[in-house]
Amino acid sequence: MTVTAAAPGEGPLAMICGGGSLPLAVADAVAARGRRVVLFPLRGAAEGTPVERHSHHWIYVGQIGKFLRLARAEGCREVVFIGALVRPSIWQVHPDLVGLSFLPKVLRAFRGGDNHLLSGMGKLLEGEGLRLRGAHEVAPQILVPDGVLGRVQMTERDRADIALGLDYLHAAGPFDVGQAVIVAGRHILAVEAAEGTDGMLARMAEMRANGRVRAPRGAGVLVKAPKPHQDRRFDLPSVGPTTVEGAARAGLAGIAVIAGETVIAEPAAMTVAADKAGLFVVGVRGPAS
Amino acid sequence: MTVTAAAPGEGPLAMICGGGSLPLAVADAVAARGRRVVLFPLRGAAEGTPVERHSHHWIYVGQIGKFLRLARAEGCREVVFIGALVRPSIWQVHPDLVGLSFLPKVLRAFRGGDNHLLSGMGKLLEGEGLRLRGAHEVAPQILVPDGVLGRVQMTERDRADIALGLDYLHAAGPFDVGQAVIVAGRHILAVEAAEGTDGMLARMAEMRANGRVRAPRGAGVLVKAPKPHQDRRFDLPSVGPTTVEGAARAGLAGIAVIAGETVIAEPAAMTVAADKAGLFVVGVRGPAS
Numbered sequence: 166m167t168v169t170a171a172a173p174g175e176g177p178l179a180m181i182c183g184g185g186s187l188p189l190a191v192a193d194a195v196a197a198r199g200r201r202v203v204l205f206p207l208r209g210a211a212e213g214t215p216v217e218r219h220s221h222h223w224i225y226v227g228q229i230g231k232f233l234r235l236a237r238a239e240g241c242r243e244v245v246f247i248g249a250l251v252r253p254s255i256w257q258v259h260p261d262l263v264g265l266s267f268l269p270k271v272l273r274a275f276r277g278g279d280n281h282l283l284s285g286m287g288k289l290l291e292g293e294g295l296r297l298r299g300a301h302e303v304a305p306q307i308l309v310p311d312g313v314l315g316r317v318q319m320t321e322r323d324r325a326d327i328a329l330g331l332d333y334l335h336a337a338g339p340f341d342v343g344q345a346v347i348v349a350g351r352h353i354l355a356v357e358a359a360e361g362t363d364g365m366l367a368r369m370a371e372m373r374a375n376g377r378v379r380a381p382r383g384a385g386v387l388v389k390a391p392k393p394h395q396d397r398r399f400d401l402p403s404v405g406p407t408t409v410e411g412a413a414r415a416g417l418a419g420i421a422v423i424a425g426e427t428v429i430a431e432p433a434a435m436t437v438a439a440d441k442a443g444l445f446v447v448g449v450r451g452p453a454s
Numbered sequence: 455m456t457v458t459a460a461a462p463g464e465g466p467l468a469m470i471c472g473g474g475s476l477p478l479a480v481a482d483a484v485a486a487r488g489r490r491v492v493l494f495p496l497r498g499a500a501e502g503t504p505v506e507r508h509s510h511h512w513i514y515v516g517q518i519g520k521f522l523r524l525a526r527a528e529g530c531r532e533v534v535f536i537g538a539l540v541r542p543s544i545w546q547v548h549p550d551l552v553g554l555s556f557l558p559k560v561l562r563a564f565r566g567g568d569n570h571l572l573s574g575m576g577k578l579l580e581g582e583g584l585r586l587r588g589a590h591e592v593a594p595q596i597l598v599p600d601g602v603l604g605r606v607q608m609t610e611r612d613r614a615d616i617a618l619g620l621d622y623l624h625a626a627g628p629f630d631v632g633q634a635v636i637v638a639g640r641h642i643l644a645v646e647a648a649e650g651t652d653g654m655l656a657r658m659a660e661m662r663a664n665g666r667v668r669a670p671r672g673a674g675v676l677v678k679a680p681k682p683h684q685d686r687r688f689d690l691p692s693v694g695p696t697t698v699e700g701a702a703r704a705g706l707a708g709i710a711v712i713a714g715e716t717v718i719a720e721p722a723a724m725t726v727a728a729d730k731a732g733l734f735v736v737g738v739r740g741p742a743s
Binding site: 340341346356359361364378 | 650
């Protein structure tokens with residue numbers, strides 16, 4: 166993977182923003198590098214995000230025509246899609262004429278799990294003169310670095326669990342299934358698919374509570390990695406304080422992600438949360454990188 | 455896989471029985487073939503099973519010495535382990551002297567997911583003069599046959615989902631993860647690990663209810679297969695009426711399992727339940743067989 170540093174000379178960056186803390190973290194990181202950002206927060210997903218600190222235009226998911234017009238007027242030639250978009254109801258879509266033609270692809274693009282559609286989406290936008298970039302390209306400082314982030318270190322047992330998890334994710338990659346597993350004592354205890362990482366962590370907590378999993382608390386690692394052939398412009402794995410909270414409730418020892426290929430939301434807050442919970446967070450080099 | 459039909463001349467069969475309806479279904483099937491069975495229902499797991507219709511001796515999980523003595527006294531030279539044993543608390547183990555030496559292995563054997571330990575358990579029992587057999591060997595009529603079981607047929611779309619599910623399970627096999635996935639529209643929506651098949655089906659129902667999965671009801675297949683190198687004497691996948699109920703609540707189109715390598719609890723009840731719910735149940739030949 167080549168990380169290209171964004172230069173101010175590239176003009177303002179359009180960012181279509183779903184929910185969660187990640188979009189603003191990326192926007193701030195891009196702005197900190199001296200590049201202007203223009204946010205396009207999505208109605209029904211990005212409410213509550215303090216978008217006011219950047220230029221912004223609220224849009225409905227379906228308003229592709231409006232987005233293209235405004236992005237051009239703002240002088241944007243590059244666009245990033247970022248953030249969660251769960252369950253846009255049909256009333257939140259509001260397609261304009263251009264949106265009507267894009268609509269099915271947009272909805273599926275945000276759902277994740279389909280590289281072909283996402284790449285197709287990129288091609289369509291490029292046909293409109295906009296280049297699709299990954300958050301990791303425009304704000305490389307938001308990527309998880311190599312090594313342990315906080316004060317808690319891994320044990321040898323954790324390393325073995327991480328190695329097994331990475332091997333599994335690599336083998337499962339061609340099936341376009343989830344990006345994460347929980348491994349404890351060299352057993353895979355949970356595999357992420359449509360439920361998402363937070364859902365899987367909640368299940369792990371439940372399985373410990375009901376005795377289905379008897380591994381002691383403080384054993385087990387959340388291992389998260391991009392799919393081997395994933396288009397990193399769209400769907401880079403991300404972790405943040407919420408991930409730490411979920412992992413702590415699940416009784417895990419720590420979290421391992423791929424250095425340089427994982428976005429970290431609120432790194433300072435995440436490190437504090439991990440130290441407080443006694444969890445390690447580590448960026449490793451995986452078989453997929 | 456070679457299926458060896460059990461002959462009455464092999465003497466009575468000892469069956470160590472956990473919970474669920476499967477142990478008695480197997481016992482009845484063995485008895486129907488003219489072979490006497492001696493049940494060893496496990497306290498804390500098999501309560502509620504109407505064991506009275508066969509010879510039986512209640513034992514605690516840890517009473518291996520008692521089991522060996524009684525099994526020999528009954529003239530048994532072969533033993534089958536079958537049924538669920540979730541969460542035996544430490545007070546339910548009651549190890550005798552022999553049990554104390556076997557204990558760690560027994561507990562782990564019932565947990566599933568570790569072929570080496572299970573095979574080791576088989577070797578240990580063989581050292582005691584007992585041969586460990588699989589339920590599929592002693593009662594081949596309890597295996598799912600080739601083809602559709604009830605009245606509901608598969609569509610081409612279902613076939614494609616089944617093929618993808620089997621490919622995934624084959625690829626994931628070396629990782630000793632779960633035996634089942636849910637596939638809809640050629641997307642893997644759920645992967646089973648420590649939560650078990652019923653847990654995964656419940657999650658799928660929940661993901662439909664909360665909108666996380668938007669596949670229409672009546673789409674998606676539960677695909678279940680033995681692990682590629684699984685010791686089939688211990689841990690053959692099983693399905694039954696409960697599986698049908700779970701799949702119906704999850705809004706699936708049907709259930710696909712490997713013919714000849716899947717145990718079916720209460721086949722008649724399961725077929726009735728599937729027909730009533732409008733689900734297909736099919737035995738297929740998988741890449742693992």
